[in-house]
Amino acid sequence: MESVFRSEEMCLAQLFLQAASAYDCVSELGEAGLVEFRDLNPNVTTFQRKFVTEMRRCEEMEKTLGYLLQEIKRADISLLDSEVNPVAPLPKHVLKIQEQLQQLEAELREVTKNKETLKRNFLELNEYNHMLRVTQDFVRRTSELDLLSQAQYEEFPSLDKEPLMDYTNMQRLGAKLGFIAGVIHPWKVGPFERMLWRVCKGYTILTYEELEIPLEDPDSGENVKWVVFLVSYWGEQIGHKVKKICDCYHCHVYPYPNTNQERMDIVAGLNTRIQDLHTVLYRTEEYLQQVLLKASESIHTWLVQVKKMKAIYHILNLCSFDVTNKCLIAEVWCPVADLSKVRRALEEGSRKSSATVPSFVNRIPTADTLPTLIRTNKFTSGFQNIVDAYGVGNYQEINPGTCCSLHSPYLSSQSVTRMMQDEDVKAIGEHLSLSGRARELMMSRVYRSLSVFHLQRHE
Numbered sequence: 001m002e003s004v005f006r007s008e009e010m011c012l013a014q015l016f017l018q019a020a021s022a023y024d025c026v027s028e029l030g031e032a033g034l035v036e037f038r039d040l041n042p043n044v045t046t047f048q049r050k051f052v053t054e055m056r057r058c059e060e061m062e063k064t065l066g067y068l069l070q071e072i073k074r075a076d077i078s079l080l081d082s083e084v085n086p087v088a089p090l091p092k093h094v095l096k097i098q099e100q101l102q103q104l105e106a107e108l109r110e111v112t113k114n115k116e117t118l119k120r121n122f123l124e125l126n127e128y129n130h131m132l133r134v135t136q137d138f139v140r141r142t143s144e145l146d147l148l149s150q151a152q153y154e155e156f157p158s159l160d161k162e163p164l165m166d167y168t169n170m171q172r173l174g175a176k177l178g179f180i181a182g183v184i185h186p187w188k189v190g191p192f193e194r195m196l197w198r199v200c201k202g203y204t205i206l207t208y209e210e211l212e213i214p215l216e217d218p219d220s221g222e223n224v225k226w227v228v229f230l231v232s233y234w235g236e237q238i239g240h241k242v243k244k245i246c247d248c249y250h251c252h253v254y255p256y257p258n259t260n261q262e263r264m265d266i267v268a269g270l271n272t273r274i275q276d277l278h279t280v281l282y283r284t285e286e287y288l289q290q291v292l293l294k295a296s297e298s299i300h301t302w303l304v305q306v307k308k309m310k311a312i313y314h315i316l317n318l319c320s321f322d323v324t325n326k327c328l329i330a331e332v333w334c335p336v337a338d339l340s341k342v343r344r345a346l347e348e349g350s351r352k353s354s355a356t357v358p359s360f361v362n363r364i365p366t367a368d369t370l371p372t373l374i375r376t377n378k379f380t381s382g383f384q385n386i387v388d389a390y391g392v393g394n395y396q397e398i399n400p401g402t403c404c405s406l407h408s409p410y411l412s413s414q415s416v417t418r419m420m421q422d423e424d425v426k427a428i429g430e431h432l433s434l435s436g437r438a439r440e441l442m443m444s445r446v447y448r449s450l451s452v453f454h455l456q457r458h459e
Contacts, residue, residue, distance in 0.1 A: 006396050008335045008373040012366040013342070015330040017319070017359045018350070022328045025349030025359050026312045027088045034342050035332035036371065040320040049317040057098065058310035064101045065303055068295050071108060075292050079300065086301050088308035097302065104295055111291060115284045120218045122277045127183050127215060127226065128254045129270045132263060134209050134228040135181050135256070178239045180246065182253035183226040186210060192249050196231065199241055205232040230256075331364075333371050339363065370395045 013035070017025050029035055041049065072079065089097060184192060189208060196204050208229040217224050229251075233239050246253050257263040319328040334342055339361065346359040372395050376384045384401040393399060 005399055007393065007399065008337070008375065010333055010370040010373060010395070011336050011339075011363050012368070012370075013332050013334045013339070014362045014364050015328075015332060015346070015359065016362070017328040017330060017346075018355050018357050019326050019328060021350045021353035021355035021359055022316060022319070023088075023091055023312060024353040025346050026315050027308070028345040028349040028352075029342065030308065030311060030315070031087065032341060032345050034338045034345065035334045037315050037318050038331040038333070039318045040329070040331060041318065046317075050321070051313040051316050054313045055310065055317070057094070058306055058313065061098055061101055061302075061306045062310070064105045065299065065306060067105060068101075068108065068299055069303075071112065072292050072296050072299065075289065077289075077292055077296050079296055084301070086304050088312055089305050094309065097305070101302065104291070108288075108291055108295070111284065111288045115281070115288060118277060118281045118284060122274065122281055123216055123218050124252070125270055125274050125277065127252055129267065129274065130211055130213075130215070130226075131181055131183055131228050131254055132257070132267055132270075134211070135230045136263065137209070178233050178236075179256045180231045180233065180239070180242050180253060181229065181256040182246065182251045183211075183228050184208075184249060184251045186225060186227050188249050188251075189227050189229075192229075192245070192251075195245050195249075196242065199245060200233065200238050203234045203238045204242060206230075207232075226252075334361075335373060372397070374399055374401065376401075 015025075046052065193206055193208075196206055206229060208227050210227050211225055214223040214225045216222070231242050231246075233242050243253070257266055315330075316328065319330040321328060332342075342361050346361060350358045372392055374384060380401065383404045384399075387399075387401040387404055
């Protein structure tokens with residue numbers, strides 16, 4: 001009962017852990033939560049400690065688990081809230097867990113990479129298909145305008161029934177007319193058009209139209225209503241400039257067919273490839289979902305085990321070896337009442353590791369200031385945290401957290417009652433049409449009557 005009002009009686013103890021059973025002994029002490037270890041190697045850097053290799057191995061497994069957890073959340077797979085608290089794995093089982101994680105990570109990275117490649121190809125083929133459809137409308141509208149204008153030239157009388165933008169006709173004219181088609185982000189259309197006009201000096205014709213259906217951006221993953229453009233340029237030098245401008249604005253440029261028959265062949269091939277890619281992509285996503293579901297079943301256990309294993313090796317780095325390098329020596333702060341539990345934990349750790357020499361604990365005197373330990377439960381922990389926020393008391397000092405947990409409900413009820421009284425008095429004052437002096441007398445009587453009623457109710 002004394003620990004409720006004052007901190008626990010503490011002592012400094014020395015642990016002698018055999019090298020073969022040190023891991024299991026520290027694991028048992030950690031599961032019980034009985035001691036606080038002191039650093040016996042304050043002048044040794046982190047990279048010069050004994051178990052730095054094991055710490056790096058744990059950090060690599062943490063990175064692998066972080067990647068798996070990220071992919072599971074990206075796939076919208078709910079993690080199972082398991083109440084099971086697994087113990088730290090044995091050292092002989094660590095390599096098996098690491099091998100499983102590395103194999104799962106390699107498989108997941110390969111499947112994810114293949115999926116991203118297939119998805120990018122699928123999106124590019126869709127863009128190419130939409131680009132051919134829209135540019136065909138460009139050519140059709142140009143042909144209709146050409147027929148409506150009824151422009152006839154005596155030098156070439158056979159061109160009045162064919163499209164103006166047809167590449168074969170321009171070859172008959174001896175002109176080096178070229179086309180560059182693709183898609184561009186809608187925010188870049190205005191600067192792209194101005195850049196073409198200023199650099200090419202009017203030797204280009206830009207036609208563009210926004211797609212009705214939004215397509216996914218392969219780089220950002222957002223749905224964007226891309227703008228299909230068709231640039232008609234005159235001369236090879238102008239064509240090189242147009243290509244550089246398209247690269248500067250990150251346009252998705254695709255080959256433009258020269259004839260209608262070539263266009264039809266390309267569209268037919270694109271439809272077949274899109275259908276095949278859709279099937280393969282669906283199978284890949286299904287397999288990826290199965291791999292992530294399998295990983296989500298064990299990832300909680302792996303996370304807890306790796307964190308506990310890393311904590312154990314961190315504690316072992318705080319210990320010092322004896323001259324024979326067969327025994328680890330550790331110093332811990334421990335409650336006097338829990339010394340027997342510490343001994344049982346060391347015995348259990350020695351039994352699990354099948355050590356021939358048992359580990360033991362020895363209490364040693366100290367002149368250092370002892371730490372403050374106040375035991376709490378689910379109810380008192382919240383009030384104790386409020387008190388500790390203002391400062392932790394000294395060793396064996398009276399703990400105000402107990403009074404806080406006892407009187408806080410009473411003080412809360414008092415404040416609520418006071419607020420209710422103030423609201424009642426204000427309501428009475430608003431409804432009474434009295435003079436100033438009469439109102440003060442009435443409010444004082446109401447306050448007096450409410451106070452007497454409150455005292456009688458508590459008595």
